[in-house]
Amino acid sequence: MSSIIHGAGAATTTLSTFNSVDSKKLFVAPSRTNLSVRSQRYIVAGSDASKKSFGSGLRVRHSQKLIPNAVATKEADTSASTGHELLLFEALQEGLEEEMDRDPHVCVMGEDVGHYGGSYKVTKGLADKFGDLRVLDTPICENAFTGMGIGAAMTGLRPVIEGMNMGFLLLAFNQISNNCGMLHYTSGGQFTIPVVIRGPGGVGRQLGAEHSQRLESYFQSIPGIQMVACSTPYNAKGLMKAAIRSENPVILFEHVLLYNLKEKIPDEDYICNLEEAEMVRPGEHITILTYSRMRYHVMQAAKTLVNKGYDPEVIDIRSLKPFDLHTIGNSVKKTHRVLIVEECMRTGGIGASLTAAINENFHDYLDAPVMCLSSQDVPTPYAGTLEEWTVVQPAQIVTAVEQLCQ
């Protein structure tokens, strides 16, 4: 197992197992396709996904067979889908470029986003296309360029502010909390702040403690902002576009290790609903809530669990603030058991809030206490072996499910 998680070498190869997993293919036996709940509706390729209020964020293909092993070789996809294949960072870039084409007010600012193309190449090529003013390289001061983005937003632009690493945005906390989150409220609605703040976070591959932070736990209390986390090329592009179009300030959390995921996404214009969770795998026995990179650890564990006879329902919560309690609630009411798998630390993380929310709202439906698997309350060690053990591994997830389902 560890060899799958810790492939050697460059990031492109370590996730080779995940690269070939088409996140839209569900591990579903045909009998389970009749789920009628709103957010679980299956929409076939080619639907008009611009209906924001609809469960249009989910795309599932019916043509399912069980994928028995993790390393599925990508068979020639001759199904009638149009669409193009790309990596997650390219999906983000595509979404950003489409929005910049669509609306001349959208601009990008951050460190090295211009001709360097961004540290993770999300803004590659944009400076050449839109100019140095619209894709702005800034000096190194996160508070200042976040503040700049807020001021520009109040004057009519729609900035996309990139933090080179989410951890650096701790320096921008003042601007994000006091100005970004509050000014729409304190000005009596006179000034809107339609910014998108995005960047990679999470535990990477030996990046050290300062570059392995989970900012979603620190930001989750700030009133006035929305937080979403992308996990697949499909939802990365959809969430990026939805965030840019939203009138609220949105923080989009990407993960350092997911940038090279490959997937086929539709050619047509689509967005993902910012407040919706994504049903990854419907099931009956237990609800597993997760987001970002942990989704893949959960799906890895799900394979093992299926072989052992369990039927987990996996939901990628995607919307970290506010939680999609509708989807989550329906799932809890069905399975009566909840396991939360997150990368945040135990204390004060997204899982802690989610546990509280579920206990408060769905207490009567639970057959067992909500269990939450998180990272320990330690700074992320540099040593690869230690770093591996700060992050929740599939084996732990399997054990937890077995424990909960006794």
Add this chain to the structure above:
Amino acid sequence: MALHLRSSSSSKSTLLNILRHNLGFGSRSHVTRHIRQILPHDPPLRGSQNPISRLCNTMAEPETLSSFVQHEYANNHQVMDFPGGKVAFTPEIQFISESDKERVPCYRVLDDNGQLITNSQFVQVSEEVAVKIYSDMVTLQIMDNIFYEAQRQGRLSFYATAIGEEAINIASAAALTPQDVIFPQYREPGVLLWRGFTLQEFANQCFGNKSDYGKGRQMPVHYGSNKLNYFTVSATIATQLPNAVGAAYSLKMDKKDACAVTYFGDGGTSEGDFHAALNFAAVMEAPVLFICRNNGWAISTPTSDQFRSDGVVVKGRAYGIRSIRVDGNDALAMYSAVHTAREMAIREQRPILIEALTYRVGHHSTSDDSTRYRSAGEIEWWNKARNPLSRFRTWIESNGWWSDKTESDLRSRIKKEMLEALRVAEKTEKPNLQNMFSDVYDVPPSNLREQELLVRQTINSHPQDYPSDVPL
């Protein structure tokens, strides 16, 4: 459109002179400009990084790396290419002094008695503008005094006056156009006043009633008006500086004939945001005016404990920003400086730093008693001998534009209006409870709707614990 700027060749004095205007650029019809005196100009700055085309970095050409370029300077200096441009070497171990022998001189036009200083350069103002400037200064003074008294009487919860800084407030606003976007700290209500915010609107915000544009969510003096391009006051110090740079960037992108203007105090210059914003503005070549009200005190911290540089004006050079020091209690000088700076900022797409020297006559706020850390005599002296209103009044009276009668008429009218505004604002209903939950997002999400329901349920079951003047 010649740009004339003399920076002294010696490092000893940094005399900054007024530039020649290009008449007709963005001019307002009622202002004529008479800037006299042209000065010899410097060669243009090397290697100015235009953000529009920034691909080339300053790599030295190969030839100069392998051999030194010999220039015959007086001391036989050599010159070498480094990132950023050519730098001359010196064999003498020389430190740049931490301060100049003489402080940067302060631009003023009216002397302490309100007489025009001979040979002074200033932008002419018409009678109409001068009278409005003075009237608004008087209005601001009266408004501040009445609101302050109201707080002392328990009618208002909090207030912060701008007493002593009326000239900065009004004269700077007069030199701008309505399209210039303002990012205030919290001691600049005069800018709003100049632009047409009424006494009633000020009172509404202070009382937080339902006519307040902020919907009663903020404390008094945290004004904001999108139609007057005055961005809502955010209490955190200096956070508005990067915001202003962002707004200037937005104006630059749209190629608007306007600039961003931001105000802050001497204390605000210690914040990291000040330094970052100045640096950013210089690099982005953003049209923004940084106006520092150096009023000597940051609550109880005097400027000697705030920084050790020669005030704030010298900090501009460190970031490559053109700067000027002005007598903040001289309305005519403030007007001229801001007017000139604004034109420079927009025409040349550059930031300008203005340090306005003044004195905070009032307390920091109604929660402060400044006699605890400074002498009452000092306050009294500034209020009497350096009062911005009396100096400007002398000047407009000498032009025949003002008299004792107009003064007393104005004062009694404003006082009446203020008291009426207070009375009306006090009686006006507070905003509905629903406003506690709206505008957090564009549409209230489910958790906020739920929380509002809970609050209402609590109020229903314990009505006696709930204030009676907030409608449900």
